[in-house]
Amino acid sequence: MEQRPRIDGHTLLAGVIGWPVAHSRSPLMHNFWLEKSGVNGVYVPLPVAPGQFETAVHGLRAAGFRGVNVTIPHKEAAYRIVDRLDRSAERSGSVNTLVFAENGTIEGYSTDGDGFVANVEAHGIEVAGGRALLLGAGGAARAIAASLLDRGVKVIVANRTRARAQVLAASLDGIELIDWEQAGQALPSCTLLVNTTSIGMEGVAGGAFPFSLEQASPDLVVCDIVYVPRQTALLEQAAARGLRTVDGLGMLIHQAGEGFRKWFGAVPDMGPEVEALLDADLRRARAG
Numbered sequence: 074m075e076q077r078p079r080i081d082g083h084t085l086l087a088g089v090i091g092w093p094v095a096h097s098r099s100p101l102m103h104n105f106w107l108e109k110s111g112v113n114g115v116y117v118p119l120p121v122a123p124g125q126f127e128t129a130v131h132g133l134r135a136a137g138f139r140g141v142n143v144t145i146p147h148k149e150a151a152y153r154i155v156d157r158l159d160r161s162a163e164r165s166g167s168v169n170t171l172v173f174a175e176n177g178t179i180e181g182y183s184t185d186g187d188g189f190v191a192n193v194e195a196h197g198i199e200v201a202g203g204r205a206l207l208l209g210a211g212g213a214a215r216a217i218a219a220s221l222l223d224r225g226v227k228v229i230v231a232n233r234t235r236a237r238a239q240v241l242a243a244s245l246d247g248i249e250l251i252d253w254e255q256a257g258q259a260l261p262s263c264t265l266l267v268n269t270t271s272i273g274m275e276g277v278a279g280g281a282f283p284f285s286l287e288q289a290s291p292d293l294v295v296c297d298i299v300y301v302p303r304q305t306a307l308l309e310q311a312a313a314r315g316l317r318t319v320d321g322l323g324m325l326i327h328q329a330g331e332g333f334r335k336w337f338g339a340v341p342d343m344g345p346e347v348e349a350l351l352d353a354d355l356r357r358a359r360a361g
């Protein structure tokens with residue numbers, strides 16, 4: 074690995090804005106990539122309280138930052154602040170990556186959906202033309218639904234709160250809805266099952282899926298975007314039935330790539346090293 078350049082007048086700056094932000098693994102990931110690629114850059118956590126987002130963004134831009142990632146609770150505020158939205162941000166209704174362009178404008182991107190698809194495809198699974206049962210209708214679901222639809226996937230959404238699923242379906246053409254309790258009926262004909270709910274996430278009590286994987290086709294690929302723990306109960310059940318699985322950590326890595334390329338002008342190394350680094354860090358945090 075190359076020697077990390079010292080911080081100097083040429084250091085490229087980026088970071089992640091959130092509240093709280095201390096739990097974010099983005100600094101670990103981006104600084105690993107910076108070190109690996111020998112870029113003179115640094116990526117820092119930026120705790121910004123609700124109400125301070127706009128001031129912080131304009132201040133960071135004025136201070137010469139290349140851009141920032143945006144996480145909870147600022148993704149909708151980020152959508153409103155930009156001068157230019159890319160198609161993925163427009164379709165997903167939120168922004169997780171801001172780029173401060175040289176002409177002074179702010180560009181907004183949503184990379185969760187394409188990060189999800191890139192990760193599934195990195196596992197050798199072709200999503201195009203398939204049929205997906207998407208569980209959940211929150212921010213991540215909308216981004217993933219948009220990216221799947223763009224690849225010609227038939228998307229069926231089931232959400233505990235049907236009204237929220239209806240809002241999602243109204244904003245994206247081509248989505249089919251199924252009642253949460255009836256979701257299992259869609260399984261036999263699906264090639265992809267994607268959990269975007271927080272069921273199974275550490276620290277989230279309760280919640281159960283309204284189906285059994287016994288109803289699934291043997292070709293079903295089961296994806297969970299929850300990554301703490303990596304092996305969720307859903308993925309364990311799927312693996313026990315011999316189904317292929319994709320966990321959420323790779324999505325976290327792939328959604329970060331676009332920002333890194335745009336801010337630092339280098340290609341991040343998506344290989345197993347960064348995954349091992351994050352995996353070890355998550356395990357350490359869980360062990361407490």
Ligand SMILES: NC(=O)c1ccc[n+]([C@@H]2O[C@H](COP(=O)([O-])OP(=O)(O)OC[C@H]3O[C@@H](n4cnc5c(N)ncnc54)[C@H](OP(=O)(O)O)[C@@H]3O)[C@@H](O)[C@H]2O)c1
Pocket residue numbers: 185208209210211212213214232233234237269270271272274279280281298299300321322324325326328
């Ligand atoms: N791997 C990654 O890179 C990545 C990226 C983004 C998000 N995530 C993870 O994805 C999950 C969702 O994130 P989000 O931003 O989309 O959150 P969100 O907007 O708050 O949406 C949460 C979703 O979970 C559903 N839900 C929550 N508790 C439930 C329960 N007990 N039973 C059934 N449904 C339940 C909600 O249903 P209702 O509408 O009925 O409340 C809603 O559809 C989180 O665990 C997050 O950490 C991972």
